[in-house]
Amino acid sequence: QIESLDKSLEDLLTRVDEFVGMLDMIRSDSSQVVNESIPQIYTKATEMRQIYRKIDKLEAFVKMIGNSVAGLEERVIKAETDLGAFPSTFRKILHTISMPSFLNKSSSSRQQQSLYEPPVLFKTEDYFPCLNEAPY
Numbered sequence: 001q002i003e004s005l006d007k008s009l010e011d012l013l014t015r016v017d018e019f020v021g022m023l024d025m026i027r028s029d030s031s032q033v034v035n036e037s038i039p040q041i042y043t044k045a046t047e048m049r050q051i052y053r054k055i056d057k058l059e060a061f062v063k064m065i066g067n068s069v070a071g072l073e074e075r076v077i078k079a080e081t082d083l084g085a086f087p088s089t090f091r092k093i094l095h096t097i098s099m100p101s102f103l104n105k106s107s108s109s110r111q112q113q114s115l116y117e118p119p120v121l122f123k124t125e126d127y128f129p130c131l132n133e134a135p136y
Helices: 002-083 088-096 101-113
Strands: none
Touching: none
16 A cells, blocks of 8 residues: 555656646746737837827828818819810810800900919828938
8 A cells, every 4th residue: 555655646746746847837938928028019019009190190181182182173063064164176166166256255254254263282292201302
């Protein structure tokens, strides 16, 4: 019985040694995570915040451009309805045909009523200063 108890104790001590080895390995992995991985994760999270800010600015820029394009499109549609949008072949035909004087007067008065005002456009360089630099 003593030999069987001795063998059981040897087995138990071996298992305890294995358990202690596993605990040491877990402790070293945990300290590696705390000392190395967490600072790396924090650094990456900080970099991502900067990227998120850039994305937000880019979204605002795209929205501003969309509003600008929509405004220009409205002005083009208004100009087409006010001035009439003829295909270029019709314009050429109308210019070559001499029109009666009353038609010329009405068209000139219509041109005087709607003077062209150029739209205020944004400059890309205001939003992307790196475009002013020379290319590589």
